[in-house]
Amino acid sequence: MNVEQLLNHYGYLAIFIGSILEGETILTLAGFFVHKGYLLFVPSILCATAGGMIGDQVCFLLGRYYGTRLLQHFPKLDPLVEKTNRLLCKHSSIIIIGVRFMYGLRIAGPIAIGMSKVSFSRFLLLNALGALLWATIIVSFGYLFGQSAQWLFTQFQQYTKLLFALILLIAVIVLSIYWYSKQRRNK
Template identity: 30%
Template sequence: MENILQFIQDNLPWLIEHKYVFIFLGVAVEGINTTILAGFLASIGAVALWPAFLLALAGQIINASGWYTVGYFAGSKPIDKWGRKDEKSRRIIEKVEHYFKRYSGRAIFIAHITWSLTIATMVMAGSFKYNFKKFTLYNFFGSSVWVLMVFFVGYFFGQSYRYLFDYFKNIIIGILFLGGAIAVGYILKMIFRLVYVRFLFFNERLKKLHYKMRDHLNNFFSDKNSENGNNKNLS
């Protein structure tokens, strides 16, 4: 294990010297890759577990709050410019917008834990001037679950590398394990995004079906009432 730590010390000394600052700023600016790296470094003993986790959580909360601020002052312009580039993107953003208007807090939480459309949702929350205290609450819980999941991916791969270290005392293997952790993170992100988008479209279809059935029932009972009224008049 000393090999990988020595490699970091020799080639990335600034990472060792300012490791906790790097984790906080890295997650606040970038997100997923730094969080996975933090979990990996914690598992091999390069950083302390809880400080790394808490700083990653703080960085993620700051990241989401930053995008909320962008939406608060810029309105929907960022979403209109970057989120509606084509027909498919436009439809997805519209579904997110409709869902947010109905379930604002739930939308913020789900956007975090599914790693999907997070920036768009946070900007949307700001542009709608969603209550900041409520936003902070949902942001905290959503960020906590997100960081826990992503941090665990890095930690798991780091632990796997530690178990195999006795057989493969090679820095390249450690880098491959870290790369594998990042790849798994992005695969999970793609899967969660797909599930979330399908859920939004399914939810919209379900709502339309509900309205259609309600209209049919209203028409049915109104026709029945009309028939009963006509029968009474005839009698």
């Protein structure tokens, strides 16, 4: 099986599963494969949105029903939960939409939100919006990365001989300076 066949059979499933917990790396790769024509843009975004939503909904429910017990077992999460709660009091809608973009709060954020007074339906709606925005941005980034990488490699191939000659010239100059200074120190 080649890469194209693997992506055709398992690409969208990989995006979905990868988006449940983390996802940025998987989505960047998905965008790259969209650029290469192995995957389609909209289905990639929809799979990522669904995976991201499900992962956050599970964390929300964990926070809602088991939050206190989780904090007892994982005390390292306590400062992250407190940070999320402080932010949530001030800007709940923005926090719910943007928590997946905040480094270190991807899992702890929805747990903390689940422990708060935010309703399930409100979180579901704002989480869906945040997941769609997140998936679109990251897959688009991967697509643009693929476009830029293709241009860069094309340009690189055109100037390979010149670059090699330049590196060789720099190496000769550096070695000559080293040899000359070593000779001077020995005298």
